[in-house]
Amino acid sequence: MHTAALIVAAGRGLRAGGGQPKQWRALAGRRVADWTVDAFARHPRIGAVRLVIHPADAGEVPAGLPWVAGGATRAESVRAGLEALEGAGVSHVLIHDVARPCVTSALIEAVLDALETHDGAAPALPLTDALWRGAEGRVTGIEPRAGLFRAQTPQGFRLAAILAAHRAHPGGAADDVEVARAAGIDVAIVPGDEANLKITRAEDFSRAENYLRGRMDVRTGNGFDVHAFGPGDHVILCGLRLPHDRGLRGHSDADVGMHALTDALYGALAEGDIGRHFPPSDPQWKGADSRLFLRHAAERVRARGYRLSGADVTLICERPKIGPHVSAMQAELAVELGIEPDRVSVKATTSERLGFTGREEGIAALATATLISP
Ligand SMILES: Nc1ccn([C@@H]2O[C@H](COP(=O)(O)OP(=O)(O)OP(=O)(O)O)[C@@H](O)[C@H]2O)c(=O)n1
């Protein structure tokens, strides 16, 4: 089963208001669409993610994410996305509203599991409130609610079957299960999730924000490193080569700042330290560029499903003077970490000529890293 996620995001979000389509608005520190895309991109059983957007929003699409232009209705947008998936080696597709950013990995898993034994599968919640008919502010009738469900997405199907069903449908369907049913496709109901709400009106933003913040996991790690001075004509600090009348001794390039930061990342993950991943006894790391270590730690952060929210490095030395190089160091570290430079802080202090740093016997570095998930 080679499954793609098709995320429909071509709507204008008129009911939510706010002056900008809801999918590009901020929610719990990221944009709505970023949460939704990420939930599928991180899922190990999803092979590809495709976005369907309004062409006017092309500048909003995350770098590298393939997109196609949608249509005037949700059904037209889904159809455009399905047509683009044909011939791309995809056997199954999960179709999801971008406006449901709180979708969990467990719900995606449940739909995928049901697809192993059914041609279609979708989450839904049984109605728990009484159902009335009403007109002009008065109750005009009571409707039986037994056997009624509130439909959610992702709705999963075999690609060929749902594409044929959309091609044959006259249009106007509320969702893809309606299209599938019209084509005779059997659809299994998997238990939906109250948190998987669709942001439709302005007030839904705060409900979604509460769900996302409520499940957020925050972890902090610290790192500390020291390298002694030895003969040489430069030091490497936070990725920058600075001319100096001495060098730093070490098995690798002795970038004490990068080492402290790398340890902070491993520490936040409770995955030991740099020596565990790159043993100094191993000759292959002799003279190694410390970017290698930092990149590995940053990759571990992503692989464990975390994002680096911020990092702070303090270099402790009398000389060389660090201040003039701070911005360049932040930029170097940000590139290796894959985050914005304003999430990385580099600062320096002397130790008032006290201790080994004060006597200029070496340089010390401290670092802190904060990781958040999802
Ligand atoms: N022409 C459209 C209309 C809707 N959608 C997508 O279908 C999902 C469900 O639609 P809805 O919540 O109604 O979103 P909007 O159409 O954006 O909202 P509104 O009806 O309030 O304008 C959303 O992810 C929306 O982006 C789409 O891709 N193309």
Ligand SMILES: C[C@](O)(CO)[C@H](O)COP(=O)(O)O
């Ligand atoms: C697809 C859907 O989210 C299932 O509940 C729903 O039908 C979308 O409805 P909308 O009127 O387009 O928001």
